[in-house]
Amino acid sequence: MGKVTLFDVAERAGVSYGTVSRALNGRWDVNAETAARVRRVADEMGYQPSHAAVALARQRTDLIGVVFPAVTAGFYAELLSAISDEALRMGKHILTVVAASDDDAREQLLSFATGRRVDSLVVMNLGLDDVFIESIARRGLPLVQLDRPTTLKGVSSLVIDNAAGMEQLVDHLVAVRRHRHVVVVGGPHGTYDAEERLDACRNALLERGIALSDEDVLPGDFTERAGAAAVASWLKAGRAMPDAWMALNDATALGVLQALKEQGIRVPEDTAVTGFDDIYTARFVGLTTVEVPLGEIGAAAVRFAVGERVQGHMRFAPRLVVRETCGRSSA
């Protein structure tokens, strides 16, 4: 119950509390014997430094702010787990904010920056523009961005190698059977991942001799609903079922699959479906997709967040996960 302070330990150990501070922080200029004794006493008394006091004195909170949007909370579970893990390993903690809206996110980030609430920030998919990002980075907080590459000063970025992922998917598609006509369901306009995936997809297909016409690219927003809507609109337009549906993320693919199923269209017999991300649900619907190494990304994010090297960039390659929605290679 009694909160043990540095002072208490000092008294009990028969030294001044300055010495205790040094001993406990493992500094070189302390008599080894004294240090050992102090350490023992502190241990016996169950001493734990007050984070608030340390933070105030040292101007450092040991807190990493992690901000992500509510809509896709499930997707970030593994990432959060990895971040928390690595943070603990480094003696830091995670202050999580699930932002209900992009505006909320901005407000929180701003408050974090000026209020010195955290030491560094990890953000993702919040629709933040460079001007804003920079304005907060300039406040001195190292910032790690997980949704797109950046060259801003003081901000690091960890991104997915979307092209590599798409190529694996297309390779698999053509390897497994002949595909002449594929349609893709896109993601939110203006977001890096959505656009890069679309481009990569288009290129990869073209290399295999499959052209993507404008009508073959359906609008989407990375949600299941958009996937289902895409199928519905396609059917309503009376167009022939394509050989494959390529969704730019798994959530969309799930929507596509569900809509297809409701229409009695069999997968993979009548058409194929691919996703991107390999979320938890994917395996239960047999979705063929590419797995994004969230664990590695999370760990790297923390390292960049706490690292002295305030700036860095990494690209993570996804890995193909073959399940049933494209059929199995007969090769």
Add this chain to the structure above:
Amino acid sequence: MGKVTLFDVAERAGVSYGTVSRALNGRWDVNAETAARVRRVADEMGYQPSHAAVALARQRTDLIGVVFPAVTAGFYAELLSAISDEALRMGKHILTVVAASDDDAREQLLSFATGRRVDSLVVMNLGLDDVFIESIARRGLPLVQLDRPTTLKGVSSLVIDNAAGMEQLVDHLVAVRRHRHVVVVGGPHGTYDAEERLDACRNALLERGIALSDEDVLPGDFTERAGAAAVASWLKAGRAMPDAWMALNDATALGVLQALKEQGIRVPEDTAVTGFDDIYTARFVGLTTVEVPLGEIGAAAVRFAVGERVQGHMRFAPRLVVRETCGRSSA
């Protein structure tokens, strides 16, 4: 860039910084005019109080520690979202720890308690015994437990009304078609939810004239693997396919469904399957289950965590979600 302090504001506003503190904290004993001016100046200067200093002076961190196990991280996404939301609304923040193991969790909790890292704690499914829980609650931190009821002093508990959930499930099962033989796949031994659900299930079935023999209760641990294993062992034992499989949580049900599918056993034609929780994946496999109001629970958790009323108990009723795994009522 320049960190604005109370002192700066005071100087600029021409008052002492004690007054600024009072004005900004909206205390009654300040001249309305002065307060307004101070507030305006603070605003202009972009003043933000230093959390560390406030925490130290006020002995309060405005932080709620949320600790949950990594294994089921996905399940907590919505809960975390709700908690974060309500916390923000109350001017608090969430310090999230995804504990890799129960031992990690204990260590963190202990450190939180003695190090005054957070003001209160929300914990769930960490395999913590009462002795431990009490030892940390006694340290003065309000504790909200989300996995089982408790009568410990200083700790609140929010639990699911498992009996209500099971009854709805069983009701649905018998309403939709005749069921004579049902088998259930259990959860981790010794956990409240697992045991209460099993009891409730047994009772609910008995009331409808369906008895559960010992062989009809398969061991499990709330994972997909356990669900699949249960089916496998059942089949290996050469026993006849039951009319229904009741899994005590959704993850288990997913495993059951998958194993069944691999064996070519159709659902719901050949047998029915039920779950519990209504996780995100459930809808994509058409799982009939009960939905746990995670949003409400999360919000309530925060309220208990920050509330002056340090102790409280609530029970949340799940809601039946009918999909396909039991067939549709022909009524």
Add this chain to the structure above:
DNA sequence: CTGTTAGCGCATTCAC
């Protein structure tokens, strides 16, 4: 109502 004065618990110069 407002200015002054102690702490809050610790890190970190300085002297000794």
Add this chain to the structure above:
DNA sequence: GTGAATGCGCTAACAG
């Protein structure tokens, strides 16, 4: 090596 003295930025109790 170790003790004493400052300061981190703010709250709160105290005088005026």
